[in-house]
Amino acid sequence: MTRLQVLGVSGSPVKDGNTDVLVKAILETAGVESEFVKLSDLRVGPCNACMRCTFMNLCVVEDDFVQLAEKVMEADALVLGSPVYYGTVSAYTKAFMERLFSKRHVHLRLKGKLAATVAVGEVGEVETAAWMATALDRQGFDLVGSISAKGTPCCFACGAGETCAYANWNATAPEVTGEDYGYAEAYRGYLEILPDNVPLVHGSAKILRCRSVKDEPAVIVETERIGRLLGDRLGGDTG
Ligand SMILES: Cc1cc2nc3c(=O)[nH]c(=O)nc-3n(C[C@H](O)[C@H](O)[C@H](O)COP(=O)(O)O)c2cc1C
Secondary structure (H helix, E strand, O other): OOOOEEEEEEEEEEOOOOOHHHHHHOOOOOOOOEEEEEHHHOOOOOOOOOOOOOOOOOOOOOOOOOHHHHHHOOEEEEEEEEEEEEEEEHHHHHHHHHHHHHOOOOOOOOOOOOEEEEEEOOOOHHHHHHHHHHHHOOOOOEEEEEEEEEEOOOOHHOHHHHHOOOOOOHHHHHHOOOOOOOOHOOOOOOOOEEEOOOOOOOOOOOEEOOOOOOHHHHHHHHHHHHHHHHHHHHOOOOO
């Protein structure tokens, strides 16, 4: 049996969503033995801060992290993807990162492993990618590349987005936050905010079409570049 070289971990609960697509694209382009796991298919709870992992670097919490940690240790690289939820990584991703703390004490067991990250959001993907880079760096990973991309707004799919006063584009509107997150500009051609829309008071918009990273050549090119870079560092066949 061939040894696992890259472990892809998606912290998105959405099946085959943008996060999954980009994580899988990196694995494919890397051209080495890889495995893709979705944290939402597993039970990986948060760190209990019991510190019983300190000297053995083994987490004692009994859930699926035990097996997942074995895969992380076996692989030479981790590709971690997360959607942006509340301005940062999803709770699935955060719990996974917290549990990797068990590998840090005294020995920095993950030192030297390579990593790549994927962050998909509507406005907060760049900050989330930065958060992931710092968290992985502190665990000893050597970051090969980060991709941040605009995704499918969940309000596009919920059924109430066109008339919701609290849709994400309304919650982040400049007249509410005092900051321009560039939402309307970023989703031009996908979303039309109508003149009678008043954020947090009266929702009025037209969802014109879905936004998928699959339709964004620049995102795909950058993702494949990171995949090839990872493959080259691991001695894979990246063509
Ligand atoms: C609970 C929840 C909270 C969210 N919070 C944010 C947010 O704070 N900032 C943001 O940019 N997008 C936010 N989003 C939108 C997601 O980041 C967006 O839908 C993204 O495309 C999800 O990735 P996926 O396509 O892989 O599912 C949120 C979505 C959900 C479900």
